[in-house]
Amino acid sequence: MESQNTEEVIKEDVECDDENSIRIMIATDIHLGYLETDRERGNDSFVTFEEILEHARDKEVDMVLLGGDLFHINKPSPTTLKKCLETLRKHCIGDNSVYIDVISDPKLVMNNNINFLDPNLNIALPVFTINGNHDDPSGPELVAALDIVSNSGLVNYFGKCTNLNEITLHPLIIQKNETKIAIFGLGYVKDERLAAMIKNNKVKYMKPTNDKDIIYILVLHQNRPERGTAKNIAEDSIPSFFHFILWGHEHECRIKPEYNTKQHFHVCQPGSPVATSLCAGEAVQKKWGILVCNKQSYKLKPYDLETVRPFVFENYTVEEDAEHEEEEIANTVDRMIQDSKKQLTGNPRQPKLPLIRLRVENCKTDALKINPIVFGQKYENKVANSNEILLIKNRINRTNRGVKGEFGDGEDQTFIDTCVEDLLKSFYEQAPEVNQLQSFLPSELNESVKRFINQEDRSVFGDIINYKMESIMKHFEETHVKEEDIGLELTKFQTTIAETTGEEFKSFLSDANRTQGTNRTMLNIGSNSEDEMDSSNVDEPPRPARGRGLRGGRGSRGPRGARGKK
Incomplete structure (x- = not known):
């Protein structure tokens, strides 16, 4: 073909x-x-x-x-x-x-x-x-x-x-x-x-x-x-x-x-x-x-x-000369709720409460005096996401802060990841020495933030703090660093880590057992024992699969009812 x-x-x-x-x-x-x-x-x-x-x-x-x-x-x-x-x-x-x-x-x-x-x-x-x-x-x-x-x-x-x-x-x-x-x-x-x-x-x-x-x-x-x-x-x-x-x-x-x-x-x-x-x-x-x-x-x-929850998304712009904007926004949300009923399929398992998202772009000089949480309370039994109906974007305020471009509201997860990564990198490149990270590399912080957002890994920050403390303490013990040289030695250590492209850190993040592993090891930081690794951290290797060959088995069964033609 x-x-x-x-x-x-x-x-x-x-x-x-x-x-x-x-x-x-x-x-x-x-x-x-x-x-x-x-x-x-x-x-x-x-x-x-x-x-x-x-x-x-x-x-x-x-x-x-x-x-x-x-x-x-x-x-x-x-x-x-x-x-x-x-x-x-x-x-x-x-x-x-x-x-x-x-x-x-x-x-x-x-x-x-x-x-x-x-x-x-x-x-x-x-x-x-x-x-x-x-x-x-x-x-x-x-x-x-x-x-x-x-x-x-x-x-x-x-x-x-x-x-x-x-x-x-x-x-x-x-x-x-x-x-x-x-x-x-x-x-x-x-x-x-x-x-x-x-x-x-x-x-x-x-x-x-x-x-x-x-x-x-x-x-x-x-x-x-x-x-x-x-x-x-x-x-x-x-x-x-x-x-x-x-x-x-x-x-x-x-x-x-x-x-x-x-x-x-x-x-x-x-x-x-x-x-x-x-x-x-x-x-x-x-x-x-x-x-x-x-x-x-x-x-x-x-x-x-047929069973997808109704979802209506719209954009709304508040012009510079607009008045009674909260009332107009509420009217728009009410109309969106009515529009969502057109998505009902009649399937009894389809959820009835809709998702409503109104992306409000504010063109006024002053920020809108609308609290999205308070605004959503009156829709608590009318929509499925009452606490996040409104997404308010203050265009002028963003420009005044000097942030270029628009941040989405989850519409492009990779774009968000990229923005976070670029912002953190830019911040630490331009930050004065007093604000520089000493124990973490910006790339390590980036990886942790993305894991927290994308995979809802709630333990990641506590785990990486324990991991870095353990790594640094182990390095200090091995190099017998003096107290007055700790700052210099820490800088050298971070440089070495950066040259390895952070593969060891990424491997740690992806370790399913890292929470138990770091907490247990932290208790033994002062020990010189070589027996700190617990065998329970090591997964048993998978047993070899039991094969049947390449053909036969259930694939050769008889015809099925109305499709017996096959």
């Missing part, structure tokens, strides 16, 4: 040949557990996840393909993990036949066997997923919550990157009669690192030697729009032999495939089915889709989600 013809392969008659069609449900960024302690919104992600799997069963798809961030954090609570397993078990286990087969070696792309080929499991709906930046592997053994779900036999987790010096991607080759697809999975890698690896040819795609008539699919979870130098992965850096790109991480729903005229492939961005930030991109109609692959052709059919 020539990639140059990709623009012509989306055809309306693809699905008519049911015997050879591989039907793939696609979705991404479910964010299970988002706001799980919120009384009103805590169940939103689970309701929509169940809807997605229900549609997959009702439409009798051959498999589900997810683009990362199944979980909102990489260490989900027991409640979130329990609900996830219950939902997967309810919809993925059953007596229906599986008509696809994996004809490549799964051990090249995943740690476990393909679940529907395991004779001990009764899988009716195979689910394949990569990890995202929210549920990425951590710790010395690089364990993710997805590993736990995968070990339970309910999902097929692939695309984990364990070598960040060079990445070699092998495909999962799936066949159904005369149709073959090759799926390459690339779990989240920090954009700057991945961009550099691509530039230096450190990302290898292992195409099958006999690749005739194969549809090539890439699943990745990275920044798509340009957000500054190396802050995104350019579409043009993806090899042109691919036909279809499933792009996770971006929350705006752009599920209709977009054709790249240079690389000759289609990019599909399903977006997140749950709003995790109150921005314009999240207010777009949420959808899921079915990708139908048949021999040398494919097409995607999108469907609206």
